[in-house]
Amino acid sequence: MKFDERHLIQLAAVVKTGGVTEGAALLGLAQPAVSRTLSMLEKRVGEPLFVRGRRPLQPTPLGLSLAEHGLVMLAASRKASDLVESFRVGKSGVVRIGGTPFFMDALIAGLCAEFQASHPDVRIDQSYGYFPDLRAALKADQIDLAICPIDILDEGSGLEFQQILPGRNVVACRVTHPLLLKRRPQPSHLLDYPWIAPPPGSPLLADLRALLLSFGATEIKIRYSGGSLMSVINYLKAADALTIMPHSVVFAQRKEKTITALPITIPHPERALAILTRVDAPHSPAVDQFAEFVRSGFQNLRHLIKRHEESVIWGL
Amino acid sequence: MKFDERHLIQLAAVVKTGGVTEGAALLGLAQPAVSRTLSMLEKRVGEPLFVRGRRPLQPTPLGLSLAEHGLVMLAASRKASDLVESFRVGKSGVVRIGGTPFFMDALIAGLCAEFQASHPDVRIDQSYGYFPDLRAALKADQIDLAICPIDILDEGSGLEFQQILPGRNVVACRVTHPLLLKRRPQPSHLLDYPWIAPPPGSPLLADLRALLLSFGATEIKIRYSGGSLMSVINYLKAADALTIMPHSVVFAQRKEKTITALPITIPHPERALAILTRVDAPHSPAVDQFAEFVRSGFQNLRHLIKRHEESVIWGL
DNA sequence: GAACTTCATAACGATCTGTTATACTGACAG
DNA sequence: CTGTCAGTATAACAGATCGTTATGAAGTTC
Known part of the structure; x- marks a missing residue:
């Protein structure tokens, strides 16, 4: 029957x-x-x-x-x-995002939570990687969206780049670091402290090498490397070490009052944080919604940073 | 969509x-x-x-x-x-049965359990009543099947009667009753003990009246009445009272060794236990299966009773 | 018993289904 | 690189089914 x-x-x-x-x-x-x-x-x-x-x-x-x-x-x-x-309408579905560890941990994870406040039925699958991996993952349709810093000369055939934050690195340290007591710390002082290196593969690693060499270092004194953001922060909390980080990552930690940026200007990398997508990606409303949410989230972040710095300047 | x-x-x-x-x-x-x-x-x-x-x-x-x-x-x-x-195939569905209390309690409930060992998805809804109620319930399609004693002259227009057990009453008492010690108890002795009457509406009640009057009773000494089978049994267990019951009901209790029948023959009522169904009833396989199961169950019971009595006789 | 509601039946056009036959595409082997 | 193979898409067609309107039958309610 x-x-x-x-x-x-x-x-x-x-x-x-x-x-x-x-x-x-x-x-x-x-x-x-x-x-x-x-x-x-x-x-x-x-x-x-x-x-x-x-x-x-x-x-x-x-x-x-x-x-x-x-x-x-x-x-x-x-x-x-x-x-x-x-x-x-993008209220359900799956968004597979990949990105560099520091940005994901410091900024994106929180954004995901905020996004799901209005899109509770959208599932987000997160994975980590650096540009080459992410590009490959995008092309293999393993992720819908990559969020990572890209060199301006990176070519992304078949990929769409949307810049969401200018590249800007700072030297990070714990809030009780002795260098913060100096009125105008000199680059040469930086070499007196142990350094933490970002994980291999990270563009920050190259930035760090270039930076230290420009300060006149003959050899680079790395005490610790390879840790995720949480490891690095916990290490920094416990020692007067220094490391290089994207400004936005340090900024996002400001509420914690554990790490901060040294008031010393270092060269801008020729790089920017961007959202990468495949141009021929299958249309997915949830992904579109999420990407738009990330864009607007970073726009807010830019304004926040700007106001924060102005207040610091006025505060001086 | x-x-x-x-x-x-x-x-x-x-x-x-x-x-x-x-x-x-x-x-x-x-x-x-x-x-x-x-x-x-x-x-x-x-x-x-x-x-x-x-x-x-x-x-x-x-x-x-x-x-x-x-x-x-x-x-x-x-x-x-x-x-x-x-x-x-009658393996699922609902069977609504109605019947007289003693038979339902003593015999049918156990049969239902046995039936469901092979038909676990058949639900059985049981209700109580005497012939007039049961006939009405059948006609109003409130029950599918009635199991009750019927007088041979009961007319059941539109109903089908299937006799499953001949009518036969016995006088029941507890197994320690003093009358059981007598070799050949006389009817007159029966009047020396208190009597339990079956519930009003039961055909047993009329049988009891007729019986006692035939024994020469001038007035009928009823000590207790109206109880269900369990009440009657529990009463009997606690006193040297007597009552009238269908033989099959007493027989079904034999394993309990609490009540038994007096070895005294009383008139057969012109009645038989039967399964009643509507002739124009909507076909329901589960009901058919159950009715067949009940029929065969009572056939077994008849044989059991027969063998039991033969063994008692041989045992003498 | 009359008015009213609800259900069953009939007839018909449009759609959809499932079929066979056939062309197309990606995977694998040599 | 190319031929074979398994699996998938497309085409065309016959038949079934659906949903519709119109209408008759049955039941409910006052």
Whole structure:
């Protein structure tokens, strides 16, 4: 006995509403269509599904049981419809993002949480990597979106770059670092302290090498490397070490009052934080929504940084 | 976005099996039918449901989510089919039985349990009543089956009677009753003990009156009445009282060694225990199965009683 | 018992389904 | 690189089914 699922749904509607006419209305059908379905079902099943001549229409036990299954289908069908609707406006789906560890940990994770306040049914799968990996992952359709610093000369055939934050590095240290007591710390002083190197593969690592060499270091004294942001921060909290970090990452930690940036200007890398997407990516509303959210989030961040620095200047 | 449920089921089958061809086979369809459904779905939804050119066919997140709903429907559909199959052979459904209290309590309840060992999905709704109520309940389609003693002259227009046990009453007492010590108790002795009367409405009540009067009682000394079987048994356990009961009911209690029948013959009532059904009752396999089970159960009981009495005689 | 509501049936056009036949595409081997 | 192979998409068609309107039958209510 194989059923047409639609028939069971019609049965369920009739049982639920207690009448053929009402059941038909519930499904947006004309009454005779449903009536015919019921007759057909009873003939196929060979058992009465309703007690005839009773109003409100009373189902037999078998009719009732069958209707329950129909109701399950009706609910599933409705859910499927809702799913597509919410997917269309970006309210459901999956967003697979990849990015460099520091940015992800310091900035993106929090943004994800904020995003899901308004998009609770969007799942976010996060992964880590540096530009070459991320580019490959994008092209292999393993991620929808990459957030990473790119050199202005990086070529991304088939990729779209959207710059969201200018590249700007600072030297980070704990808030009790002795160098912060000097009115105008000199680059040469920096070489007196142990250094933490960013993980291999990070563009920051190259920045650090260039920086230290420009300060006249003959050899680079690395005490610790390879840790994630949390490791680096915890290390910094416990020692007068120094490291190089994107300004925005240090800025995002300002509330914690554990690390800060030395008031010393170092060269801008020719680089910018960007959102990378495939130009031929399959359209996904949730991804679009998330990307837009990240863009506006970083725009706010830029303003915050600007105001923060102005207040510091005025505060001087 | 309204879906044809069948389409979602086809989608689910394809996702589940990992291929259009296999999915079609799972549903007993040709491959092009399913292929067309998928194209149509993608066009309607406006989003890709599968990553093209991948084998095994890989669904997009949206495709996967939709397929899950389809799977729910497929499962519900299968369950509905199974339900009808099991209903057809009487393995599921509802059986509404009514009967006289003593028989129901002593014999039928246990039979119900035995029946459900082989028919676990059949629900049994039990209610109590005497012949007039049961006949009315049958005609009003409130019960499917009545089990009660009927007078041979009861007319049951529109009802079918199936006799399952001849009428035979005994005088019941506790196993320690003093009358059991007498070799051949005389009817007159019976009047020396207090009597329990069956509930009003029970045909046993009339039997009791007739019996006592035939023994020469001028007035009927009733000490207790109206209780269910359990009450009567518990009363009997605690006093040297007597009562009248169907032999089968006393017999069913033999294992308990609490009550027994006095070895004294009393007149057969012109009555028999029967299964009553409406002749125009809607066909219900579960009811048929149950009725057949009850019939065979009582046939066994008859044999048991016969063998038991033979052994008692040989034992003498 | 009359008015009213609800359900069943009939007839019909449009749609959709499932089929077979066939062309296309990606995967794999030599 | 190319031929083969399995799997998928497309085309065309016959038949079933759906949903509709119109109308008759049955039941409920006052």
